[in-house]
Amino acid sequence: MEYFNKEDIAAFEAYGNLEKPRPVSEALEFTEGRMRKAGVWKRNQLLGLRFPVACVALEITQRCNLDCSLCYLSEYSEDMKDIPLEVVLRRVDQIYKHYGPHTDVQVTGGDPTLRNRDELEQIVAYVAKLNMRPTLMTNGIKATRPLLERLAKAGLVGIAIHVDMTQERPGYASEKELNEVRKEYIERVRGLPISVLFNTTVFRENFHEISDTVSFLRSHADVVGFISFQLQADTGRGTIRERDVIINLDTVTAEIKKGLERPVDFNVLQVGHHDCHNYGMTLSINGNIYDLYQNADLTVELTHALKEIEMDRNDPVRTVGRIVAWCLKHPRYTVKGMRWVLEHLWRMKSDLIKARGKVHKLTVFAHNFMDAKSLECDRIESCSFMVMTENGPVSMCMHNAKRDDFLFQPIKMNTADGEQVWDPLTGKMNSDGPLVQLPELSKTAKMRRKRQEKLDSSVASNA
Ligand code: SF4
Structure with missing residues (x-):
């Protein structure tokens, strides 16, 4: 690796x-x-x-x-x-x-x-x-x-x-x-x-x-x-x-x-x-x-067969329509697809009845x-x-x-005053292109780091 x-x-x-x-x-x-x-x-x-x-x-x-x-x-x-x-x-x-x-x-x-x-x-x-x-x-x-x-x-x-x-x-x-x-x-x-x-x-x-x-x-x-x-x-x-x-x-x-x-x-x-x-x-x-x-083999085969079809998950009705239209043109897969559907329905039948569909x-x-x-x-x-x-x-x-x-990099932006850069630390525009300097760690971050160092050293001493 x-x-x-x-x-x-x-x-x-x-x-x-x-x-x-x-x-x-x-x-x-x-x-x-x-x-x-x-x-x-x-x-x-x-x-x-x-x-x-x-x-x-x-x-x-x-x-x-x-x-x-x-x-x-x-x-x-x-x-x-x-x-x-x-x-x-x-x-x-x-x-x-x-x-x-x-x-x-x-x-x-x-x-x-x-x-x-x-x-x-x-x-x-x-x-x-x-x-x-x-x-x-x-x-x-x-x-x-x-x-x-x-x-x-x-x-x-x-x-x-x-x-x-x-x-x-x-x-x-x-x-x-x-x-x-x-x-x-x-x-x-x-x-x-x-x-x-x-x-x-x-x-x-x-x-x-x-x-x-x-x-x-x-x-x-x-x-x-x-x-x-x-x-x-x-x-x-x-x-x-x-x-x-x-x-x-x-x-x-x-x-x-x-x-x-x-x-x-x-x-x-x-x-x-x-x-x-x-x-x-x-x-x-x-x-x-x-x-x-x-049915793993059939799943993979159907996935390949249907790869050309645009699957629009925002519009499932249209997607199903596309699949049906495609199947009608490819009877070999229609038979396989139907077999797949029927197999699943058969397995699920009693729960489907109990759940009322x-x-x-x-x-x-x-x-x-x-x-x-x-x-x-x-x-x-x-x-x-x-x-x-x-x-x-x-x-x-x-x-x-x-x-x-x-x-933490300055971001170029087009403004009414021409190209300027946005500084992620100040949130302000600056035409001179500020050099972003990482700040002192905040108090919380410092405490967290100390906590971690303490943990690390206790792990090391227990090892
Ligand atoms: S982010 Fe990418 S590289 Fe990282 S685990 Fe997920 S798929 Fe893999």
Whole structure:
């Protein structure tokens, strides 16, 4: 396995900005090239076949109202002003130019709900206007129902809510107790026309609660459509560093499967590198889980056969219409497709009757971010999860490993007074082009660092 060394990381650059939109076919080819270079191009690979990127994070603030023990933000995040709206929209344009319509754009931060509400709404609306899919990544504290209604009206298609023990929410001593918070958020989003994901960071303290958390969330599959677990990673300002030996993609996936209580294959279709994540696609009917990819060979074959069809998740009726029209022209696949549907219906029949036809789609992920000090070259090369920076998209793990380099740089802007630069530390324009100097660490950051040093030395003396 090859790792980036310190110098490689320092020299690593984002993929750059594009002058005009790249045709989707070229974007797919570009991604396929990256997959091949990394040696992960296989027949069950979706990245580069169906879509050129799984998701692009658009960080609209570095501020947060929590201080998680596994936070990926920089020690200096609270010193950075929110980047101007014009710059955010310019980055949205770049996401479109790189990856085209239907791209998932995760509006994130810090916590994006801390951004000026009118600007947040404009950002969501602009992403939607370009026919991309804006989702909100939040800890939920300030994601009030009126705000979510407003954002849904502006075009928001989904919300990803992060709740877990790493957030150290006062009064909650376990994931089980945190289900009270999850329940409150579930009721808050109930009935909104957006998909709902719950995200949990896995660390030593909650590993044993993964399966119960899955059980709780799937018992709310009428609202929750996605369950995601991300493994702890040593990156950013978080105070927990070394990953516990028990935590890896296989052990976390095994715990998730326990919570699903029915066999689900997480490796039928791959998105990016096999060490980065895996996922299962299921239906929840009458409280029971059904693996939608049960027939692996047929799933892969149909995925390839249907690759030409534009899957517009914003308009499922039109997408189904396209699939039906395509099937009519390809009777061989119509027969196979019908067989697939009938097989599934037969398996589900008794629960379908009991649930009176109520079916909920439930997708379950495990995501394995890397430590900042051990970035694997092939995983960065085949990364499916990008962050949009001033200099184009870059792998999320690489971004986290050198956040300050990407964030604390003067940003060029065109103003009525000509080209000026925006200073991320002051939030002001300056025609002289200020040199950004990282400030003294804030009091909180200093305390955190001291706490960490103390922890490190006690670990060393116990070793
Ligand atoms: S962000 Fe990191 S863990 Fe996720 S796909 Fe990219 S390289 Fe892999």
